[in-house]
Amino acid sequence: MARCNHAESQKHETLLTLIGVDVIRGKRQLLCNLNLVFNAGEFIALAGENGCGKSSLLTVIGGLAPLDKGTLLFNGEALSEIGLRKLANYRAVMAQSASTPFGFVVDEILQLARHHIIESPDNRHHIIGKIAEQFDITHLLSRNIQTLSGGERQRVFLSKAILQLLPVNPKDSLVGKLLLLDEPTSALDLRHQKLVMQQLVSLSNQGLCIVCVSHDLNLISPYCSRMILLAEQGCIADDKPENALTIDTLARCYHTQLNVIRNQEHDVFVTH
Ligand SMILES: Nc1ncnc2c1ncn2[C@@H]1O[C@H](COP(=O)(O)OP(=O)(O)OP(=O)(O)O)[C@@H](O)[C@H]1O
Ligand SMILES: [Mg+2]
Numbered sequence: 001m002a003r004c005n006h007a008e009s010q011k012h013e014t015l016l017t018l019i020g021v022d023v024i025r026g027k028r029q030l031l032c033n034l035n036l037v038f039n040a041g042e043f044i045a046l047a048g049e050n051g052c053g054k055s056s057l058l059t060v061i062g063g064l065a066p067l068d069k070g071t072l073l074f075n076g077e078a079l080s081e082i083g084l085r086k087l088a089n090y091r092a093v094m095a096q097s098a099s100t101p102f103g104f105v106v107d108e109i110l111q112l113a114r115h116h117i118i119e120s121p122d123n124r125h126h127i128i129g130k131i132a133e134q135f136d137i138t139h140l141l142s143r144n145i146q147t148l149s150g151g152e153r154q155r156v157f158l159s160k161a162i163l164q165l166l167p168v169n170p171k172d173s174l175v176g177k178l179l180l181l182d183e184p185t186s187a188l189d190l191r192h193q194k195l196v197m198q199q200l201v202s203l204s205n206q207g208l209c210i211v212c213v214s215h216d217l218n219l220i221s222p223y224c225s226r227m228i229l230l231a232e233q234g235c236i237a238d239d240k241p242e243n244a245l246t247i248d249t250l251a252r253c254y255h256t257q258l259n260v261i262r263n264q265e266h267d268v269f270v271t272h
Pocket of ligand 2: 054055056096182
């Protein structure tokens with residue numbers, strides 16, 4: 001299984017630090033006193049029951065919503081102090097229900113992802129073409145986004161988020177960059193789920209830090225390097241997936257009895 005290997009050399013490159021972070025929406029305190037460190041090259045799965053605050057947390061750590069309480073450091077700097085234009089180079093967010101009210105052509109949407117990057121049209125065309133190939137959307141480039149299927153649209157918006165972060169020179173490292181994904185595979189068929197997971201592993205092995213919200217624990221656990229289970233109390237578990245997923249942690253996270261099956265390779269499968 002091609003899991004993110006989270007190379008030893010990258011382990012201490014801290015990217016994002018959360019200190020005493022609370023997430024409050026309306027009158028409800030969703031998450032309380034989160035203390036987390038996200039490092040370069042990690043592929044982190046974020047899971048928890050509906051409404052526990054995963055999407056809200058992602059918007060906060062992406063700098064898209066204000067921080068209710070605590071401290072957020074991005075590359076050692078207070079996230080709130082970093083201008084949006086500068087931040088666009090270092091972090092990209094794919095929202096849970098990405099859509100556009102306008103009938104853009106897919107290629108235009110992908111070009112927009114790189115508007116903050118100075119590069120030649122040829123370079124831009126080449127990078128977009130490469131990502132389109134990797135995420136199997138080449139045949140969709142001239143299509144109107146509003147005519148695509150749910151899974152096709154999801155692959156376009158995932159490609160867009162990645163294109164925002166890719167350096168002009170493909171040999172440059174992705175260390176120092178953060179990709180935040182909110183259920184990026186929820187509409188994908190099995191072939192495209194596997195393809196996306198493999199591409200994400202490849203990007204994290206190049207130094208990109210990926211935080212990926214997912215309800216599909218069995219899909220993501222063989223690929224991610226770390227799994228965080230969230231609930232009202234904060235983090236129920238934060239460890240390698242095979243350690244994070246136990247009958248006890250799952251019961252505390254999802255408030256129901258689930259079974260855990262382990263094979264000889266220590267892969268872990270969660271079943272009802
Ligand atoms: N602006 C808001 N005002 C009031 N309540 C909100 C607001 N935004 C979110 N909420 C509530 O906060 C809770 C957490 O929402 P959030 O979208 O973060 O959940 P989630 O963990 O991503 O859930 P899901 O797995 O269903 O995507 C939900 O109960 C939601 O109704
Ligand atoms: Mg959500």
